[in-house]
Amino acid sequence: MDKLIIKKSPPLNGEVVISGAKNAALPLLMTSLLTAQPCRYSNVPQLKDISTTLALLKDLGVGVEQQDTNTVLLHAAELSSDTASYELVRTMRASILVLGPLLARLGTANVSLPGGCAIGARPVNLHLEGLEKMGAVINVDEGYVRASVDGRLKGARIFMDIVSVGATENLMMAAALADGETVIENAAREPEIVDLANCLNSMGARISGAGTDKIRIHGVEALNGCDYAVLPDRIETGTYLVAAAVTGGHVKCLNAAPETLDAVLSKLQQAGAVITTGKDWIELDRSNTPLTAVKVKTAPHPGFPTDMQAQFVALNAVAKGTGVITETIFENRFMHVPELQRMGAEIALETNSAVSKGESSLKGAPVMATDLRASASLIIAGLVAEGETHISRIYHLDRGYEAIEHKLGGLGAVVSRVSE
Numbered sequence: 504m505d506k507l508i509i510k511k512s513p514p515l516n517g518e519v520v521i522s523g524a525k526n527a528a529l530p531l532l533m534t535s536l537l538t539a540q541p542c543r544y545s546n547v548p549q550l551k552d553i554s555t556t557l558a559l560l561k562d563l564g565v566g567v568e569q570q571d572t573n574t575v576l577l578h579a580a581e582l583s584s585d586t587a588s589y590e591l592v593r594t595m596r597a598s599i600l601v602l603g604p605l606l607a608r609l610g611t612a613n614v615s616l617p618g619g620c621a622i623g624a625r626p627v628n629l630h631l632e633g634l635e636k637m638g639a640v641i642n643v644d645e646g647y648v649r650a651s652v653d654g655r656l657k658g659a660r661i662f663m664d665i666v667s668v669g670a671t672e673n674l675m676m677a678a679a680l681a682d683g684e685t686v687i688e689n690a691a692r693e694p695e696i697v698d699l700a701n702c703l704n705s706m707g708a709r710i711s712g713a714g715t716d717k718i719r720i721h722g723v724e725a726l727n728g729c730d731y732a733v734l735p736d737r738i739e740t741g742t743y744l745v746a747a748a749v750t751g752g753h754v755k756c757l758n759a760a761p762e763t764l765d766a767v768l769s770k771l772q773q774a775g776a777v778i779t780t781g782k783d784w785i786e787l788d789r790s791n792t793p794l795t796a797v798k799v800k801t802a803p804h805p806g807f808p809t810d811m812q813a814q815f816v817a818l819n820a821v822a823k824g825t826g827v828i829t830e831t832i833f834e835n836r837f838m839h840v841p842e843l844q845r846m847g848a849e850i851a852l853e854t855n856s857a858v859s860k861g862e863s864s865l866k867g868a869p870v871m872a873t874d875l876r877a878s879a880s881l882i883i884a885g886l887v888a889e890g891e892t893h894i895s896r897i898y899h900l901d902r903g904y905e906a907i908e909h910k911l912g913g914l915g916a917v918v919s920r921v922s923e
């Protein structure tokens with residue numbers, strides 16, 4: 504198993520090219536299940552979650568051709584299976600996103616329940632309830648969701664009592680091929696939802712309102728293929744910006760999407776960073792300003808993203824003043840706090856808030872990555888900790904950050920990957 508070794512590094516400096524978004528690419532690749540025509544996706548990040556998705560699609564009968572490092576051609580001329588097995592689903596929760604497309608295309612689907620994970624229970628009731636409203640009959644049996652529909656799915660009015668990114672995506676894909684109009688109320692408004700709707704519309708779907716809390720999908724009988732470039736990764740961008748801010752650096756993120764990062768950029772400015780943006784770049788300079796702790800509360804988009812929470816916990820630990828980070832989306836997303844404490848961070852957990860005293864002097868230590876963004880927070884801490892930080896279980900990191908040690912190295916970080 505690989506681990507990362509990070510040494511106290513100089514302030515990060517230079518340019519970093521941002522990859523396509525994991526959380527946009529995963530649902531986008533699933534759209535290939537909805538059409539018999541070929542679909543070409545570019546700007547697809549090279550990540551473990553992407554190879555897991557491609558293996559899953561291949562297992563269902565989708566032709567997979569990797570055209571270059573970041574471009575893949577998928578062709579589901581015919582599907583050979585309606586079953587997503589536990590072996591393929593268990594390492595990636597987003598696998599549940601095959602449910603809506605399979606049901607819409609084949610009329611049946613068997614998808615293993617992904618189970619809980621480190622950050623919380625993460626149930627899928629909203630996905631199932633929405634599909635039931637559209638006429639699906641669903642049983643959960645022996646750990647599998649077994650769904651079928653007589654004829655086509657039917658358009659329906661669906662109100663979601665919790666804002667769910669995955670359920671909005673699953674239902675949007677299913678509704679694209681349903682008979683009649685589906686209206687999703689209290690829909691998620693994340694940029695990845697807009698990206699999915701844009702891709703589906705390019706395939707001939709009739710979706711309006713994506714990016715608002717009310718999405719209308721007028722079902723069509725068949726969809727065409729697509730040639731679609733994945734949105735830049737706002738969480739990867741935010742992670743490099745926080746790393747730059749914490750080290751007192753000056754970094755420009757290229758191929759980025761500044762309009763997707765309002766809440767994060769505003770908190771970085773409050774923390775003392777000078778931010779400049781262009782159409783597809785963001786520059787952060789904190790070489791001449793102090794770092795001040797911030798108060799953050801996670802919320803569905805356009806609020807502050809839960810996927811940036813762990814990185815800001817690391818920032819607050821070393822910034823001046825008391826910082827408060829409140830997590831409202833997942834019930835167990837502070838696994839990084841005990842690891843940061845082992846590095847000397849003075850942080851107290853109070854219910855769903857991490858309260859930091861500020862100006863902790865961090866010391867390198869052996870620490871363990873517990874989930875994807877927790878790993879990112881340990882890297883950020885490692886960049887400013889005295890000595891060496893050894894991060895184990897970095898397979899979490901490889902799920903979501905393309906070539907992270909090379910990108911960080913390019914900015915001057917002293918980081919290496921070794922096999923344990």
Ligand SMILES: CC(=O)N[C@H]1[C@@H](OP(=O)(O)OP(=O)(O)OC[C@H]2O[C@@H](n3ccc(=O)[nH]c3=O)[C@H](O)[C@@H]2O)O[C@H](CO)[C@@H](O)[C@@H]1O
Pocket residue numbers: 525526527529596597623624625626627628629630631665666667668669670691809810832833834
């Ligand atoms: C692959 C992907 O895009 N992952 C993102 C997606 O995850 P994911 O789509 O799994 O997250 P959701 O938006 O669905 O989860 C939000 C909240 O709703 C709850 N819930 C969700 C579905 C359901 O059927 N019932 C239910 O109660 C969840 O437990 C959680 O408390 O959005 C999360 C919230 O922005 C991000 O942290 C993840 O990085």
Ligand SMILES: C=C(OP(=O)(O)O)C(=O)O
Pocket residue numbers: 526596597810875876903
């Ligand atoms: C929680 C995340 O991803 P997933 O939903 O794939 O677990 C994440 O990207 O931070």
